[in-house]
Amino acid sequence: MLRHSRKVLLKNNVCPIIYQKKNFLTQEYKCTEAWKNMNSSPVFNKININDFYNVVDQNYTSKGVISAIDVDIFANAIKDSSHLEELKDMLHKLRLSAETGNMLESTRQATVRNFMEFGDINELVEILKNPLNFGVFLDYYSANILLDHLITTANYELAARVASLVMLQEEYDNDITCALCQYACFKYITDYVPPEPAPAPPEQKNKKVEEIKIRIKFLRNPYFDDHFDIQDTITLSGKTLAWISERATDNLSNNLQLVGWLIYKKFDKLTAFCETLNKEKSFKVYGEVLKLLQREAGLVEPESKPILENCFAILSKVEKTSSDVSLEESLKNAIENAINKSHKNDVSDQQQLYTSWSKIRDEKLAEQAQRLDRARRLQLVQEKQKEMQDEEQKLWFFENEDQIDLEIEDKEKLTDKSTLKKKATKTTDENYIPPEIRPKKK
Template structure:
């Protein structure tokens, strides 16, 4: 009897866990796990010992100060576990970025980096790599980013999901409909559940007491491009919602456009937008709970920081309350938009991934074949040069007595050059000692 009770308790816990598990927007088929894992069975990747391969690549970089793009691609794609290979991959990406080979990074490398980090559950490290484009240069495609954002939404890590979504805004990328919907949904959920792990980077403060003066030709004026230089999370998320809301263009899009401009701090643009909607008497202009979100955000601003632009926006929002507003849930509407995009375009993305996997494998093998052919060509040229040098040595020995007078003249001219070198050096040193810089010489003339 007690055995039956314990079994029932375990079943109840499992059912509770299943009920609490949030279903992802993307299906399991979207990840193409079976097709992706087949890469490890390729003759090239199955022979790779990651530990030895990393040591070999590190030694090669130390010796030649040059990392090879296809080698990094092989390492990234050969990762199958969740061990220390991730740290080694970060190091290799950093080294590759500092060579001319970074422009030859293969498309499969970007995709493999994201999949490897997700499998190892190294989300913070992945986001740091993706946002540090200067030092790592990883730009994943839509499918990889969709898988990343979807997995973060499932785990309710909305802060990380928003950090991933911002990447597409920085690239001004609107090509993939699933990505567009997931980006807006992730940012919406972040504003609703803001985390404390995404903070603005603190400015670097030089604590050294030593004063170092450096002569510079000119000083650069401070410049802020209002895009890649954005650091505040609210501004990044706000600009993302503003851009993608404008791209959507309907009631949902207008709502997120207003929310985005408010969090972005563009109060004049938000005021002009609201004034345009009210003057044109736009039908179903935006969602009421989105308007409340904007008003709550403006209410958080301290009294001392309220400007004329904020006051003007508040006045326009009061006029907007009497407009034709949608009373449905904005979150539910956006969630439906994501599901519709997935149902419509999921098969297309799956087919794209299944097409890319073998194409990337063939591309990798083609690059390796080209490099092997180039190495073989260089080796044959070196062999030809060596044979030619040996023949010249043999010819010199065989024709020594015929060219004895010419050889004596060459030896004599070289000896004369060696004898004249010390005299030339002494003369040059004497000139250097008598040399007076132009500035000092002009001052001497002025004192006379």
């Protein structure tokens, strides 16, 4: 629609006013009002967030127990940056407890929104990269909001890292998420500058080094799963681009898939895919793909260089796309098309989710209140039974005097044995005479 209106204005010799696009997603997509309404429950008006954290922390320290609903209420009650460290601490403690399986989805999205609004994006990405310790995973909507923020602020490295998290979760059902992930990874790959090799350490004369041997129980065999073990952001970007683009067959996705296999260094798959595309008459290659092939051919090891040169030769014979349309511009158009297609449904789904999350929270709170009330009443019953037993013992003391004396004697025997053992160990320690050490005779 925007391109059509631009063409009409140019045809009529009218200079259009160019507005700089700040975000791909609109404010409506973020559903800020629906999120605030979800957290406007009367429960939050009764909470003093400082005291609430102290009570939960003391309960965890003394009993080792923490409730998922308490963490959810704390996460959604945060209004400034002063409680983000406490939230991080509570997420970690919940992850260490048996309640971690009961973490609510609203807790995860609240964590993302709080760190985006009040905290540091770098710290948020570190939390997302470490689900083993914090248990925070992205859903489609929080991923879209976070990716949109990182892309529009030109923080492509963190955006590519977030896109790789989506890839690691292997969730590709949302078109907006896939398009944003493709754009983030492509921008990071094109802007990537390989680090300069570290200078060689100065040569040192051979010195005798004393060997230190350590006894270990077993030696773990080295293993690399080529998925969760990948730590390099550029490699993750290539794999993300290849895996997400693999699910579609349009011309743009095919070009991005080529870039993905290239950066992922899966040259066998790259060669096979180039030969497949060479046979398709509808395929057109972008100039940026050929430039990336040339760039990587100059960086790879000598044995891999002929493979990339062969791929470049195959793609050079393929019909090129129009020089007016770049790969980046096509990606932006793909994002706009995905947003136009899914925006209304995503907003509606989010509003329904927030309503259901509010109901789930109320149900969990009611269940916890009943459970605590039951435990409190059980404790009162046990205390009453103990009082009745003590009263019964007083009333029937003379009838059960012999039995009580026997119990007292048994207790005294136990205490006497323990004290005797302690005394015996002390005496042996006091009477211990160390052996005399004499100098060796020459």
